[in-house]
Each structure stands twice: as structure tokens, then as C-alpha cells.
Amino acid sequence: xxxxxxxxxxxxxxxxxxPALSPPAGVVPNFSDPPNFNAGxxxxxxxxxxxxxICVLTRLYTKFFLIKRLRIEDYLLIAAYGIYLGMIYCMYxxxxxxxxxxxxxxxxxxxxxRYLYVLHICANLHPTFILISKTAILLDWIHIxxxxxxxxxxxxxxxxxxxxxxxxxxxxxxxxxLICSPIQVLWDPFAEGSCFSRLxxxxxxxxxxxxxxxxxxDPRTVMRIYTSTINxxxxxxxxxxxxxxxWKLHMPSKNKIGVSIAxxxxxxxxxxxxxxxxxxxxxxxxxxxxxxxxxLIWSLVEMTCSFLILCAPVAPRAWKSFxxxxxxxxxxxxxxTRSNPTIDELDPPWAPIRKALHKGPDYRKIDYxxxxxxxxxxxxxxxxxxxxxxxxxxxxxxxxxxxxxxxDQFVRIHPWAAER
Numbered sequence: 001x002x003x004x005x006x007x008x009x010x011x012x013x014x015x016x017x018x019p020a021l022s023p024p025a026g027v028v029p030n031f032s033d034p035p036n037f038n039a040g041x042x043x044x045x046x047x048x049x050x051x052x053x054i055c056v057l058t059r060l061y062t063k064f065f066l067i068k069r070l071r072i073e074d075y076l077l078i079a080a081y082g083i084y085l086g087m088i089y090c091m092y093x094x095x096x097x098x099x100x101x102x103x104x105x106x107x108x109x110x111x112x113x114r115y116l117y118v119l120h121i122c123a124n125l126h127p128t129f130i131l132i133s134k135t136a137i138l139l140d141w142i143h144i145x146x147x148x149x150x151x152x153x154x155x156x157x158x159x160x161x162x163x164x165x166x167x168x169x170x171x172x173x174x175x176x177x178l179i180c181s182p183i184q185v186l187w188d189p190f191a192e193g194s195c196f197s198r199l200x201x202x203x204x205x206x207x208x209x210x211x212x213x214x215x216x217x218d219p220r221t222v223m224r225i226y227t228s229t230i231n232x233x234x235x236x237x238x239x240x241x242x243x244x245x246x247w248k249l250h251m252p253s254k255n256k257i258g259v260s261i262a263x264x265x266x267x268x269x270x271x272x273x274x275x276x277x278x279x280x281x282x283x284x285x286x287x288x289x290x291x292x293x294x295x296l297i298w299s300l301v302e303m304t305c306s307f308l309i310l311c312a313p314v315a316p317r318a319w320k321s322f323x324x325x326x327x328x329x330x331x332x333x334x335x336x337t338r339s340n341p342t343i344d345e346l347d348p349p350w351a352p353i354r355k356a357l358h359k360g361p362d363y364r365k366i367d368y369x370x371x372x373x374x375x376x377x378x379x380x381x382x383x384x385x386x387x388x389x390x391x392x393x394x395x396x397x398x399x400x401x402x403x404x405x406x407x408d409q410f411v412r413i414h415p416w417a418a419e420r
């Protein structure tokens with residue numbers, strides 16, 4: 001295509017209006033109304049947008065208004081949501097423009113560069129999102145399941161997953177943007193330049209054999225398969241790591257089951273990651289506009305699952321708050337400034353988990369120097385979160401002494417009567 005500009009205008013127009021890929025035998029290109037998956041794209045993208053938005057607002061509402069404390073993972077969540085909106089915009093743009101999941105021979109060559117440019121943007125948004133969201137998830141897991149000052153197996157596993165995710169997706173961004181020079185070669189079939197495509201040749205001897213004897217794949221395809229596999233592995237560990245801790249907690253089995261279910265949102269992420277790995281392996285196909293659509297869909301589903309995972313720990317607390325919005329005692333702290341927050345405002349929704357992890361004694365120490373403390377040993381279970389600190393026993397006796405009182409009063413008034 002380097003000599004395209006030197007062709008006559010008529011020949012240039014013929015090339016631009018030709019199919020972007022030669023159709024199979026017996027297939028006629030359809031530029032006006034090609035078969036597509038636009039309706040499905042709109043539906044899936046809209047559902048994912050609604051779910052992710054609810055999750056983000058739920059977590060921010062709980063952390064900002066109820067717990068009144070934001071951590072670094074919450075700021076990472078906001079950044080990830082901004083990147084997610086960019087992915088949503090690209091999905092809607094593809095469906096409204098060229099069409100979603102359209103065969104490449106049904107697209108004119110002049111429109112191919114626009115599709116490839118959007119695909120390149122998505123190829124940068126997804127790894128950036130995964131890098132940020134996985135960091136937020138793992139930091140949140142460490143904060144919930146690791147007591148302060150502890151360096152256990154859970155802590156070091158999360159740290160390893162965090163660093164491996166950062167390295168893998170940073171390498172993916174590096175390869176995606178520096179594999180071609182200039183970068184416009186990635187999406188413009190008429191741009192003059194070159195791409196380094198000898199990173200993935202098989203067999204290894206193909207690197208120095210004659211061109212006719214070697215088979216090399218696009219390094220970007222290899223990197224996407226590599227990072228998708230790492231992402232699948234990290235999703236699996238994110239699913240099982242909390243379960244290992246939850247079922248060792250000192251709490252009733254009913255509570256363990258409830259907490260365990262709340263931390264199983266990673267199952268959907270694992271399913272999406274599996275399909276994404278399968279979709280990434282098909283990117284070597286020449287019909288790129290068709291096979292890349294499934295990769296975009298599963299990437300979006302996987303990104304949405306990250307918000308579900310981050311929302312799961314705070315969802316019970318938010319739901320409890322929503323159910324009591326009509327109570328003035330709950331609304332009152334929001335409409336006026338309070339210098340001393342209550343215990344409910346300070347305790348996060350995962351407080352029972354952290355208390356069980358500390359394995360502290362099941363009693364509260366009582367200061368016996370305080371009055372009436374000697375009768376403060378209740379025989380019933382005490383609520384450890386809002387427990388009874390002291391009990392007082394009061395005995396009240398009523399005695400009818402009306403006759404004796406009258407006699408005493410008579411003697412005090414008439415003392416000489418006692419001498420008779």
C-alpha cells in the first residue's frame with residue numbers, strides 16, 4: 001500500500017470501495033445492510049452499564065456516607081469506572097457505526113481503518129482497567145481478611161498476584177503500542193511503516209530460516225493469550241482465597257454460608273475469562289472484524305464482574321441502610337454535622353469478619369473500681385458489638401406499717417403518755 005498515493009484517482013476509489021477482505025467463494029459482499037449483532041451489543045452493553053453503575057454507587061455511598069472513610073481502593077474504583085465508560089462508548093460507537101460482529105468482506109476498505117482504530121483503543125482500555133481494578137480488589141481483600149500487622153499466606157499471595165498482574169498488563173500495553181513504527185500502522189492499512197512480528201515464530205529455527213519455511217504469529221495475539229491466561233489464573237485465586245479464610249472463622253455455619261456466597265462473584269469473572277481466552281486465540285483469523293466482537297463482549301463482561309466483586313463486601317450494609325431510610329434516627333446524622341460518630345457509623349460491614357480473625361476473648365473486661373460493678377456478671381449471652389457493659393440488681397420491698405407509724409407519731413407528740 002506504500003504506492004497507493006501514486007495511483008490514479010479512479011483506481012484509488014476502486015480500491016477504497018472494494019471489500020476489506022476477499023469473500024469466500026459464492027459469497028457476495030453486502031455493504032448496505034450486512035448481518036450483524038448490533039441489537040445484542042446494545043442490550044449486553046446497556047445491562048453491563050446499569051449493573052456496574054449500581055455497584056459503584058453502592059460502594060461509594062456505603063464508604064462515604066455510612067463508614068465515612070475512603071481508602072486507596074475506592075479511588076482506584078473511581079478511576080476504573082472512568083476507563084469502563086470509555087469502553088462502553090467504544091462498544092456503542094462500533095454498533096452505531098460500521099456494525100458489530102460484521103464480516104470483514106461486508107466492510108469497505110475505506111472504513112476498515114476506523115474499526116481498527118476503535119479496536120486499538122479497546123486493546124488499551126481493557127488491560128489498563130484490569131491493572132487498576134485487580135489492584136483495588138487485592139488491596140480490599142488484604143484490608144478485610146488480614147489483621148493489621150500480620151504477614152500470612154493470604155497477604156503474600158495477594159501481593160504476588162498484584163505484582164504479577166501489574167507486570168503482565170504493563171507488558172501488554174508496551175507491546176500493543178510499540179510493536180509498530182509509526183503507531184498509525186496498527187489501524188491504517190495505507191500508512192507507511194513496519195511492525196516487528198518475529199517475537200512468536202514456530203519453530204524457533206524459523207527466526208533465521210528462509211521466509212518460506214517459517215510461520216510467525218502476530219505478537220499482539222500471543223500477548224493477549226498470555227495476559228488472558230494470567231487474568232484467568234488471578235480470578236481463580238481471587239475466588240478461592242477468601243473462601244479459605246471464611247471457613248476457618250469462629251462464627252456460626254449459617255453466617256459462614258452467607259459471607260461465602262457474598263464472595264463468590266468471582267465465578268462469573270472466571271467464566272468470562274475462559275471465553276475471553278478462547279476468543280483471543282482466534283484473533284489470528286483474517287476475518288478480524290468478526291472474531292474480535294466476541295473478544296470485546298467477554299472483555300466487557302469480565303470488566304463488569306470486577307465491580308460486582310468490589311461491591312459484594314459492602315452490599316449488606318448498604319441494603320440495611322436502604323431499608324431504614326424512613327427512620328428519622330438514620331436520616332438525622334446525614335442532615336447535620338456530628339463530631340462524634342456512632343458505633344454503627346464506625347464499624348464497616350466486614351467488622352464481624354475482622355473480629356473473628358483476631359480470635360479475641362469472648363468477654364469484656366470490667367473495671368471493678370466503678371460503683372455497682374460487683375453485680376455485673378450476666379448469665380445470658382452478651383452482644384459483642386453493642387454489648388451490655390454493666391447490670392444493676394435493685395430490690396424493692398413494700399411493707400404496710402400504718403398502725404405502728406400512728407403510734408410512734410402519738411408518742412413523739414405526747415411523751416408523757418409513754419409513762420403511763
